[in-house]
Amino acid sequence: MTQELRINNNKFIDQTTRLSFKFNGEKLYGYKGDTLASALLANNIHLVGRSFKYHRPRGIMTCGSEEPNAIVQIGNDPSLTDPNVRATEIELYEGLEAFSQNCWPNVKFDIGGINNLLSPLLPAGFYYKTFMWPASFWEKYEFFIRHSAGLGKSPTKPDPDIYDHKHYHCDVLVVGGGISGIMAAKLSAENNKDTLLLDDKNTLGGTTIYQNNDCFKIDDNHTNYWLEKEIKNIKNIKNLTIKTRTSLAAYHGYNYLLAKENITDHLSPDERKDKIRQRLWKIRAKKVIIATGSIERPLIFNNNDRPGIMLSSAIKKFIDFYGVKTGREISLFTNNDSVYETAISLKKSGVNIISIIDIRDKSSSKIVEEVEKHNIKIYWNHTIVNTEGYRRISFIEIMKLSDDGSGVIGKKIKLKTDCLGISGGWTPMVHLFTQSGGKLKFRSDDNVFLPDKNKTPSDQISIGSCNGDFDIKDIILNSNKDVKTFLGIENSSFDNLKVESSKEKMKRNIWLLPSDKPIGKTKPFLDFQNDSTAKDVKLALREGFKSIEHVKRYTTTGMGTDQGKLSNMHALGIIAETTGTNMGELGTTTFRPPYTPLTFGAIVGRNVGEFFDHTRKTAMHNWHVQNKAKFENVGQWKRAWYYPKNGETMFEAVQRESKAARESVGILDASTLGKIDIQGTDASEFLNRVYTNAWSKLAIGKCRYGLMLNEDGMVYDDGVTTRLGENHYIMTTTTGGAANVLTKLEDYLQTEWPELDVYLTTVTDHFSTISICGPNSKKILSKVIPDLDLSDEKFPHMSFKNSIINRIKCRVMRISFTGEHSYEINIQSNYAKNVWELCMDAGKNYNITPYGTETMHLLRAEKGFIITGQDTDGTMTPSDLQMDWIIGKKKFDFIGKRSLYRSDTIRDDRKQLVGLLTDDPNEILEEGAQIVEKLNQKPVEMLGHVTSSYFSPNLNKSIALAVMKSGKKLKGKKFFVPMENKNINVTVTDTVFFDKENKRLNA
């Protein structure tokens, strides 16, 4: 069985390989080389979707990435389905399944089509105007809007495909493999430049590759013949890399470009298995040559959106490249010479051309004469005033234009046609150029925005039709000349080409073509995807919108997935005309990346799942896992959170762990704390400057708690620093703050105090830290390190000893974050798990209990110790934390000192840290809960909030820390913590709840 609308075209379509596919459930077939669009057209299917707002039937309109209508859903697998795919770009494969979007129950009968009848009620800004009031109705409106908004369906399950990233460096990047791109790539590569040529199609050659017309010749051959030869030649050049199916998405500064390579999207599901689906190329090019071509403009007239109305250049490509007749009785409508090329192609393939309607008076070019020879009726100075046909165009109505083109005159002629090709001239694709920072200039002869040579960022040029050359002669001459200059080449093989061309540049431009009906009764569509018409733009202007950016958003013109590639110029034209502005002054809307939509998969590449972020694990991690620890994430670290036993809840486990640590002994993996090794003759002076307290007099072998501020006086980090030697310290930081503290310290060392002899090294990962705390901790340590004298005289609180465990050197600090007698063993990480197990063994008879971060937080809260980042939030001074004792007032200076007596930091109504007790000791406050004094006040005054809250098993009551306005003065006062369904009575207390005299440190 042959396809009636298919002509034999062996060059690009392999008619020996039949591919079956389904469209809306209907089984169809096409050939290898087809796109979904060409295969549908070969099956005489034009109607592929419904428009966004009015649900009007829409057909395939273009044959490229600018397609506004033919966007389909591919597949229905919940993890693989792909919405908003342009049928004109997706290559046909065996088993492809596609569905129309935005229609229910189906594309032929869509209930939403009623919006079309209601369209007079749905003007520009309809949603803004209608859903404003009453405000209480918003939730109802939202339901309706959400259900009618959006195109296509997102996949609901994770994407199983693999994506890849590739970093690439080259001398010259050529974007676009049309005739000028191929010339540029050849010149560049032949002159010893490492060259990369990209094209988004599966074959090189652009539109010239199927330009088989007597009117266009290079060296006496048809242009396609010449180009084929060139393509064959460049494939053998060594330093030229060619990538097809690769579309340039973004052009950033410093010639950094992103391109998406489609690797398997054109293969059948079986062939895709285990292959990378798409690859994102991250390209740094020394020089960039943009040869992205141009796209044809539509014409704006009444009912210009019916299925069967297509760009004339698309009809030409479908017949010349894909061998598909888009209709049996085709008419063409134009303001320039391009459609005459299409007419010749159609005639050659035996398609009946009903008529050509040309809004110009005449054209005397050779190509028009050629068409006239075929006895095709040309209606000069005529326009289409209306079209008919709901699911497919069936008739056009034409009338003569008045002298100034603003109206129509004479008798209406009705012509039967099943496909209409339209051409309103050409628009250079300047997207990449402007993305890179280039500025456009306006050429009023043919109303195009072009790259301004004087405002082009360095190391790039635009050539070919994206640079405004639309005639083959200009393209070849200028591309050759510009590339030679750009790359510093003297002689080129293209210097003496003989080029014949026969198009006239003359065109007549009417942005909005007149109809015999008043504009209010017509539907001249500008943005086909978003259903905005010329009427809407005019309405927006009447309502006072002036900036093109505002008109765009108000009318949604150019805001679809096609980003207005077709419609923007007409919107600009109509705005300029209506407001009497020069188009060049009006400018364009901003072109933002990506040029065509990118998949999220390509953007994230391999950085998914466990590769999304690093996971840091301590040396004892596996022990925690084996002992059923639950983990919490602290930055990138996995920290043991609590160790539930026999089905304990988190609350139960934490209560047990907290009691054990105070009654006998607990053990904590504290390895994640940041550790910075500080050495140098000025180390003491350095610490003096970065911490609030004094360090010069700290004896060797002693430890001290330090508080670090920002220059604004706010608490930044804290931790214990130990003096290991005369010029040697080890600083600990919070787990989350480690990297930032090091960066900040380096900053001061390198920029403010370069005279200090100090060296900083991070040793967080090198040493692991085991913390043993509780009344029996001494007994454990004496078993693990029998040689160490643990007497209070020899090894008092806040001191350090070098020691040896099983011949391995370690550092032992007697410091405490729980208020208990406790030790920290710091040991080289690869021995740490072993030492941890030694400690567990040694503690067997003392019920040694491993505890996690939650218990650590509880124990320190009992003692009123702060956690920076939990009880502080970057707005707390040491004084706010009731920690005035740690400020070295006598010190000349330290980071943040001057800020501690700024007018704002000395206010006594700042939020200050307090303790809170609930009147009901069993009531546990929620962290973050607000504290108020008067319940019936409106608006209620928020005095502060709870920062830490726990049930203390050692005190048998609930305790909390909070920050409150003027908190220092509130001790003993009663407040409320209002919750959703109750008010909790609380009393302000001291921040230390347990062992206020610190007796246990030396117990």
Next chain:
Amino acid sequence: MFIINCPYCGERDQTEFSSGGEAHIVRPKQPTELSDDEWAEFLFMRKNIKGIQFERWNHSHGCRKWFNVVRDTSNDKIHAVYKMGEKPPINK
């Protein structure tokens, strides 16, 4: 995304660096002698100009060195890179 010529490592991608704001703001040697306003000037006031800007950058994912960069914020063109403590090669 620009390329920065680290004075210690050479040309590297911007992703390796982090920006440290306006350059040549010297921390006062005797903060205690400053009025609230003078201290606030040092603490808070930073320029954010369209055009040539002198900035501090840190090769945070490289040699960790801080240095100065003269950058045109309107087009990200980098006019000069110089070490901390060195005089700007371009007049401020």
